[in-house]
Amino acid sequence: MNHSRSLTALALMLFATSLPAPALSAPAESANPLFSGRDLFNLSAASDAQISPDGRTVAYVRRSADIMTDKIRSSIWLINIGSGEQRPIAAGTGDHFSPRWSPDGGRLAYVSTGEGGSPQLFVHWMDSGQSVRVTGLPDSPQGISWSPDGRRIAYLMSVPDEGSKLGAAPEKPEGAQWAKPLEILDKVTYRTDDAGYLKPGFDKIFMVDANGGAPRQLTFGAYHDGVPEWMPDGRAILFSAIRKPDWEMTVLDSEIYRLDLDTGDVAALTSRNGPDAAPVASPDGRSIAYLGYNDHKKGFEQADLYVMDANGANPRLVAPNLDRGINQISWSADGRAIIAGYEEDGSVTVSRIGLDGSVRSLTHEAADPGYDRPYGGGSFSVAKNGTIAFTTSPFNRPTDVAISTGGTKRQLTQLNDLSLGAKNLGSLRSFVATAPDGGRVPSWLLLPPTYKEGQRVPVILEIHGGPYAAYGPHFSTDYQQYAAAGYAVLYTNPRGSTGYGQGFADGIEKTYPASNFDDLMAAVDAAIASGVADPDNLFVTGGSGGGILTAWIVGKTNRFKAAASQKPVTNWASMSLTSDGAPFYGPYWMGSLPWENYQAYWSRSPLSLMANVKTPTLVVVGGSDYRTPVSEAEQLYSALKLQRVPTALVKVPDASHGGIASRPSQSAAKASAIIAWFDRYRKK
Incomplete structure (x- = not known):
């Protein structure tokens, strides 16, 4: 029994006896056939x-x-x-x-x-x-992996570190109530979107008996080590890591290491300039498959499949004609192929x-x-x-x-x-739009449940984030709520999206977000030409990369009735120095650091277009977003206010960038707020 809940209920019951009986709402006569936030x-x-x-x-x-x-x-x-x-x-x-x-x-x-x-x-x-x-650990085990004989389990866990110290506070009198001690940060990445401000420590590999007992730490040193993978003979473990003196600034140059369990020696098996990761040993232990690529300082590069000898010799590219980014591998049982x-x-x-x-x-x-x-x-x-x-x-x-x-x-x-x-859910249509330069733009339209053939309806252009990511013909609670409110939802994979080859991803190399504008407008034009989209009832939204593009679009065109920019980047200079990926954005996405070429940052920032904005624009962000920090959304909100453009700022309390929809009530409320904003400007 939950005693605290029972006591709360009792207190409410006693309190209610002193009040007039409340008016009761009439019970629903039938179930709601449309998808709603409650669902x-x-x-x-x-x-x-x-x-x-x-x-x-x-x-x-x-x-x-x-x-x-x-x-x-x-x-x-x-x-x-x-x-x-x-x-x-x-x-x-x-x-x-x-x-x-x-x-x-x-x-x-x-x-x-x-x-x-x-x-x-x-x-x-x-x-x-x-x-x-089988464990009593101070932190969560990750990447658990059984030994080939089933006797032990290896895993990854953070090992605390003292961190930097600078001076000391005076000695505290016994019983005194003092402020919290100073926090001293000295790492390049001092906070992440999923974990918040990081405690000093490093991820290390451990091993424990499968029947329980004291674990044994296997790797050491001031580096973060990767998920363990056993060799078939059980005498060694493979893992990926950046174990280099300048590891904090070395973003994409991990190597594959072999840990000898008898000696504790760690040896690098790869050495190229670029990331090597996800090692998996063949069933006979003679070969290792892994993923990687040569680093060309691009915003995105596909991971290729490689195989090398167990000692790291003779690395070779497998299936060089497969123009796709591989993200997971496993050997077939016969050792003749890789899944x-x-x-x-x-x-x-x-x-x-x-x-x-x-x-x-x-x-x-x-x-x-x-x-x-x-x-x-x-x-x-x-x-x-x-x-x-x-x-x-x-x-x-x-x-x-x-x-x-x-x-x-x-x-x-x-x-x-x-x-x-x-539930009467929206139905899906797929099509391919054609950009002005002839490029293909894979697209989908989710139609309202009440849609009738030949009818024109309001359309929400919803843009994916990343930008190196992709949408597909899958379930979406946001979209079903938009559709239930009478909107068709247009979503696309413009250039830069993954899953269409390296050339397609390169379509936004060092030009994003400007280079996506034509692809997105081509999809909107195609939705209008199909007879579905009402050209006088167009709306636009998106999160992260989609939030950037939403803010960019309203600075380039007034064709949308209203917009909702979710967790956007609005100023690349400030974002690149406050996001949890500071070492990455300058070299890989922008081509320089902010003070080396500020104009390049500014010319790709939606704030540079604020003088053009007339579209009522809602701004949405998680209160604990450390990927596209709250300050980015607040800059956009303030700029819109100063431009006297109708706006409001919606903050989702305690939500990270990746977790903005992780609490069902907040996810439903966020979608409802966007619908209410669009309804305010929807042409009836």
Whole structure:
């Protein structure tokens, strides 16, 4: 029993007895057939689908909203592939995530906060159904990896460091109440969007007995080490890291290292100028597959697939004609091929890539469990028999678990059929617009549930962030709310988007955001030409990179009735020095540092166009955004005010850049605020 909740309820009941009876609203006569913000609390999404070595069972993380705490809770479920039966193995209090099978499939390791305090590593025995905590750690274990013999588990964890000290406060009298001590920051990256201000420390690799006991630290030094990957003989671990004297300023030059468990020696296996990462040893231990590229100081470069000998010799590029950025790899059980995932046309394709460079697709439908917007992305796992497990999401459902055997897909879950089956959702159309220079602009239109053929409706151009990212034909709570309010939603993958080849991504190299304007307007013109978009009822919004482009667009044209710029960059000089990626933006996106070529920064900043803005523009930002900091949104808001352009500033309390929609109530409220802003200027 929750005693605090019971006491609160009792107090409210006693207080209510002294007041007149409130007027009660009439009960609803029928369920709302349209998708609304309230429906966010009824959704579930599958993620991190892990298939057992024998290919008979899938463990996955189910993410569901808790309406009483306004948080997303995660639990771990098992699916019997043969029967379709599901059962939870880690649910209830706390969050449970990162399921990983032991090599023999008899146990499942996972991370949980179920016992309170920091996340801990647990192991679940499949035969007995028992789960045991095997660690007592001060911080969360990450990247858990079983040893080949199943006796040990390696993981990554932050090790605290004293940090810098400058002088000291006077000695405090006993019992005195003094202010907090000084905080001294001396790292280039001193805060991140997901973790806030960083405590001194470094990520290090540890190992613990799978039956529990004291862990053993394996790597040392003032560097951040990467996720561990075992060699098949169990005598060494591979990982990626930047272990160089100037590591803080070395943004994209990681190497792959081999850690000898007998001696503790760490040896670099790669040495080129560019990132090498994600090492995976072949089943026979003779080869290592990995991802990387030669660094050309571009805003974005696709990761290629390489294979080298186990000692780092003879590195070679595999499938050089595959013009896609690979983001995940795993060896096939026979060691003759590598299973690889890469973005393509707004989703993730998983393919079997032979060592001879041949490419055979296994599925085109992998997707990530995003809620608010339809981003591409997706991960997979593979069994010894070649069966692939992944999550998939069409435009009208959040992610479910699916498998692919021999290229044939079978969906194993229907997590939201009950909650969404009675909802009248928007329908999706796809098309390709043509830019003025002849370039292709892949695009989609989500139509309102009430749409009738031949009808012209208000259209919201919603622009993805990144800018090196991609949208796809996937479920979006924001879009379904916009559609329920009577708007069609136009979304596109303009140049710079990933999944269409390096040349397509290079379309905005050192010219963003100006270079996206024509692609986006071409998509709007195509939506009008299709007979769907009302040219007198156009609206524009987007977050992050989409927020930048929204602010840029209203400085270039007055064709939109209203705009909502979400978590934007408005001044590249200030953003590049206050964001959590300070060492990256100057060299890779701008081509110089602000004081070396300020005009280049200013000419690509939306604030430079403020004198032209007439469009009523809402500004939205998370209160704890350290990627595009709050000051960027506030600069835009102040500029609009000074220009006497109708505006308002919406701040989402305590929300980070990546977590602005992580609390269901805030996600729903943010979408509602944008709809209300657009409704204010919508032509009836």
